[in-house]
Amino acid sequence: MKTEWDVVVIGAGPAGLTAATEAAGLGLDTLVVDEQPAPGGQIYRSVEAVHTRRTKDAALLGPDYGHGLDLVRRFRDANIPYWPETGVWQVTEDGELGITRAGEAGLLKARRIIAAAGAQERPVPIPGWTLPGVMGAGGAQVLFKSAGMIPRGRTVIAGTGPLVLLVAGQLSDAGAEIAAVLDTVTQADYHMAAGHLFSALKASDYVLKGLAMMVKLRRRGIPVHAGVRAVSVTGSDRAAGVAYTDPKGTTHSLAADTVLLHDGVVPSTQLTRQLDCTHGWHHTQRYWYPVTDAWGTTSCETLAVAGDCAGITGAKAAEASGRLAALDTATRLGRLSAVNRERRAMALLAFQRRHTAVRPLLDQLYQPRLSLPAGTPDDTILCRCEEVTAGAIRAAVADGCLGPNQLKAFTRCGMGPCQGRMCGLSVAELIAAERRVPVMQVGYYRIRPPIKPVTLGALAAMAPTAPAPPDPLDT
Amino acid sequence: MAVSHDVIVIGAGLQGCSTAVHLARRGARVVVLDRVFPGRHASGVNAGGVRRLGRHPAEIPLSVASLEIWARLPELVGHDGGFRATGQVKIAESDAEMARLEQRAAMVRDMGFGHEEPIGRDELRRVVPTVAQHCVGGLISRADGFASPYHTTHAFHRKAVTLDVEMALDGPGATGIDRVGEHWQVASGPHRFTAPTLVNTAGAWGAGIAKRFFDEDVPLEIEAPMMMVTAPVPHFLDPVVGLAARKLSFKQMPNGTLVIGGGHRGTPDPDRQTTRLDFNKYGISAETVLAVFPHLAQVPVNRCWAGIEGVTPDDIPVISESAVHPGVFHAFGFCGHGFQLGPVVGRILSELILDGGTNLPIHPFRIDRFAIAPGSPVAPASAT
Numbered sequence: 104m105k106t107e108w109d110v111v112v113i114g115a116g117p118a119g120l121t122a123a124t125e126a127a128g129l130g131l132d133t134l135v136v137d138e139q140p141a142p143g144g145q146i147y148r149s150v151e152a153v154h155t156r157r158t159k160d161a162a163l164l165g166p167d168y169g170h171g172l173d174l175v176r177r178f179r180d181a182n183i184p185y186w187p188e189t190g191v192w193q194v195t196e197d198g199e200l201g202i203t204r205a206g207e208a209g210l211l212k213a214r215r216i217i218a219a220a221g222a223q224e225r226p227v228p229i230p231g232w233t234l235p236g237v238m239g240a241g242g243a244q245v246l247f248k249s250a251g252m253i254p255r256g257r258t259v260i261a262g263t264g265p266l267v268l269l270v271a272g273q274l275s276d277a278g279a280e281i282a283a284v285l286d287t288v289t290q291a292d293y294h295m296a297a298g299h300l301f302s303a304l305k306a307s308d309y310v311l312k313g314l315a316m317m318v319k320l321r322r323r324g325i326p327v328h329a330g331v332r333a334v335s336v337t338g339s340d341r342a343a344g345v346a347y348t349d350p351k352g353t354t355h356s357l358a359a360d361t362v363l364l365h366d367g368v369v370p371s372t373q374l375t376r377q378l379d380c381t382h383g384w385h386h387t388q389r390y391w392y393p394v395t396d397a398w399g400t401t402s403c404e405t406l407a408v409a410g411d412c413a414g415i416t417g418a419k420a421a422e423a424s425g426r427l428a429a430l431d432t433a434t435r436l437g438r439l440s441a442v443n444r445e446r447r448a449m450a451l452l453a454f455q456r457r458h459t460a461v462r463p464l465l466d467q468l469y470q471p472r473l474s475l476p477a478g479t480p481d482d483t484i485l486c487r488c489e490e491v492t493a494g495a496i497r498a499a500v501a502d503g504c505l506g507p508n509q510l511k512a513f514t515r516c517g518m519g520p521c522q523g524r525m526c527g528l529s530v531a532e533l534i535a536a537e538r539r540v541p542v543m544q545v546g547y548y549r550i551r552p553p554i555k556p557v558t559l560g561a562l563a564a565m566a567p568t569a570p571a572p573p574d575p576l577d578t
Numbered sequence: 579m580a581v582s583h584d585v586i587v588i589g590a591g592l593q594g595c596s597t598a599v600h601l602a603r604r605g606a607r608v609v610v611l612d613r614v615f616p617g618r619h620a621s622g623v624n625a626g627g628v629r630r631l632g633r634h635p636a637e638i639p640l641s642v643a644s645l646e647i648w649a650r651l652p653e654l655v656g657h658d659g660g661f662r663a664t665g666q667v668k669i670a671e672s673d674a675e676m677a678r679l680e681q682r683a684a685m686v687r688d689m690g691f692g693h694e695e696p697i698g699r700d701e702l703r704r705v706v707p708t709v710a711q712h713c714v715g716g717l718i719s720r721a722d723g724f725a726s727p728y729h730t731t732h733a734f735h736r737k738a739v740t741l742d743v744e745m746a747l748d749g750p751g752a753t754g755i756d757r758v759g760e761h762w763q764v765a766s767g768p769h770r771f772t773a774p775t776l777v778n779t780a781g782a783w784g785a786g787i788a789k790r791f792f793d794e795d796v797p798l799e800i801e802a803p804m805m806m807v808t809a810p811v812p813h814f815l816d817p818v819v820g821l822a823a824r825k826l827s828f829k830q831m832p833n834g835t836l837v838i839g840g841g842h843r844g845t846p847d848p849d850r851q852t853t854r855l856d857f858n859k860y861g862i863s864a865e866t867v868l869a870v871f872p873h874l875a876q877v878p879v880n881r882c883w884a885g886i887e888g889v890t891p892d893d894i895p896v897i898s899e900s901a902v903h904p905g906v907f908h909a910f911g912f913c914g915h916g917f918q919l920g921p922v923v924g925r926i927l928s929e930l931i932l933d934g935g936t937n938l939p940i941h942p943f944r945i946d947r948f949a950i951a952p953g954s955p956v957a958p959a960s961a962t
Contacts, residue, residue: 505748512729557878559876565860566858566864
């Protein structure tokens with residue numbers, strides 16, 4: 104296994120693919136590591152397989168998805184070293200990466216790391232969210248892309264964001280029984296968002312696509328209930344229905360076999376958190392993002408971030424940010440003059456501006472409203488790994504717990520195998536609400552490696568071959 | 579200058595909180611200062627061993643006295659700190675190692691202590707059923723065990739608060755210390771605390787405090803002992819396991835997770851209060867575990883971390899009145915084995931401060947021992 108590289112790119116979604124293609128094109132010795140078996144990331148998941156073997160599904164997923172094929176082909180044509188099904192379980196500020204590949208652990212050394220780790224669906228700790236039969240709408244879309252699977256039985260989709268309507272339409276096309284869409288966006292949100300309409304017109308195609316999705320659902324007779332609140336999943340041993348209140352305050356319930364929740368996506372920050380990079384808080388979308396310069400460099404200079412893990416800007420903007428991070432990396436590693444970096448960056452920055460113009464509108468309109476941690480009932484679980492409820496967290500705060508790191512010691516919250524991925528956001532918000540202080544003041548978990556599981560056996564195989572001299576016996 | 583307190587304690591780790599509890603129980607007015615919260619560093623993130631087994635001879639009397647407090651912890655602080663007296667066993671992987679363990683047990687017996695007991699093959703398998711075939715025996719201390727470091731430190735902290743100890747936490751810490759008349763005045767940002775007595779329990783930062791404010795030299799190495807914890811596995815192990823000749827501290831917690839330590843070091847950054855981990859050494863650590871428990875190869879490691887700890891040249895702490903200044907006491911540099919001693923160290927400091935002496939033999943821990951040239955006569959104890 105070759106262990107020393109100029110650049111290791113983590114992730115093979117749009118940002119990772121363009122970063123690697125650009126970096127390799129500039130003569131940098133580049134490696135791409137990715138957890139998935141094939142390039143494309145979540146947005147273009149399985150795009151090669153779908154376009155060669157499942158042409159009907161390719162048509163259903165549409166031209167936006169098909170665009171991923173161009174990216175993947177350009178990456179494949181460049182013959183860049185690429186290790187699929189490879190997990191990164193730690194990074195250090197001097198460029199060491201701990202990886203697992205085919206069950207074996209190892210350490211790599213990179214002069215620079217570009218993390219394109221993407222986004223994850225915001226976990227939605229509402230009553231009933233841990234019941235079998237409940238999953239993320241994005242997760243359901245991934246199952247369809249990768250395996251052609253559609254949800255079982257009567258399906259209700261609840262939440263907010265462009266993905267809700269998109270997934271409702273796609274799964275319905277694929278034969279799923281979509282009983283209803285529960286949309287948390289209110290009239291007031293539309294009024295507030297209207298202020299951003301002018302800037303959004305620079306990217307009017309996004310707005311038009313949103314309208315087209317609404318029209319499609321209407322035509323199919325799928326009811327869209329707008330302005331819903333207090334969504335909860337009902338059922339004892341698995342999901343049986345959804346309860347919600349309408350804008351007038353009346354409570355309704357719907358029978359459902361499958362409930363798909365979606366409260367937007369948030370940056371995957373495990374890597375930047377594990378490196379203790381400086382993070383900011385996005386007030387409208389309520390997520391953490393690593394603070395960077397225009398090239399994606401974090402507060403740890405060895406690491407640049409690109410794509411949605413740097414802040415949610417979408418797949419198209421991710422392509423530009425991947426290339427920008429690669430250009431800057433080439434300059435830092437002496438392969439590209441600063442003047443040429445700026446020259447090449449101009450078109451990319453313009454492209455990025457065009458594709459982020461719609462963000463203020465989207466961020467304002469599609470605020471996460473399914474889960475509002477301050478209002479989470481005491482018996483609702485926030486940390487699924489250690490089964491810690493909102494009530495237990497409130498009790499810890501009353502007992503003097505100041506933030507997520509102390510909460511680990513108080514309750515074991517966030518100490519399970521997911522390393523806080525499922526509870527980190529809601530825990531910080533709940534503590535902040537209880538303490539009546541800003542989330543920034545409460546902070547986030549210190550993330551400890553390994554951020555992906557490594558077995559004792561895999562670690563042991565990494566031990567240097569010559570055994571260390573035994574320690575003298577304690578006297 | 580108005581006196582604000584009887585004692586100012588710098589450092590709100592286990593040693594500082596224990597000192598505050600023992601002092602406040604006897605009526606002293608105490609303030610504890612810290613830059614972060616109690617248990618942020620070594621006190622809260624250590625491996626949690628409550629061990630008399632294998633102690634440096636100088637530490638044995640203190641460790642034995644401390645275990646008596648551990649066994650009655652709820653009476654002192656209203657919480658058991660998660661202490662479980664599961665025993666601690668040090669395993670011999672060869673006959674030569676076993677012979678050395680037997681010598682060690684004889685030495686401890688000759689000192690008048692009976693807690694370290696050699697055991698053979700069969701008894702080892704009775705207490706550690708899944709141990710690998712090559713292990714020939716061990717040395718056991720049956721009333722030792724483990725506790726939850728954070729819960730223990732937090733229990734002392736909470737008890738101190740209920741005894742009206744003032745906690746000045748999450749602030750600038752001690753930014754200046756001056757002698758004002760017969761008193762010590764500690765500046766902490768804009769705040770001033772004044773008391774006749776001052777205690778330095780600043781852990782890995784203790785030598786810095788001793789040098790900067792009292793010009794006392796302790797050659798403290800700052801180290802970062804690394805630990806890891808696995809995903810839960812079905813219960814198979816009661817006692818805490820160590821090895822006679824390899825670095826290992828290994829225990830199964832009540833929730834099934836395995837806590838693995840033993841002294842492999844990462845790199846500390848005491849100024850930033852952070853650590854760097856060394857995964858090649860974690861590899862050795864995992865290899866050691868699998869040598870003794872081969873059935874664990876598929877168990878996933880969940881989390882790795884390191885503490886920040888001060889280590890002295892003779893591997894025992896400073897527990898001492900200042901050799902230079904009246905009313906100043908130090909307890910720091912516990913070399914990675916201070917957690918079990920915490921309860922008794924607080925008692926000792928309270929006795930030194932309120933009674934002028936203690937019955938426990940603390941002569942070996944005096945602060946001026948590092949200044950003595952080899953071969954010169956041993957200086958008198960400063961505080962016994």
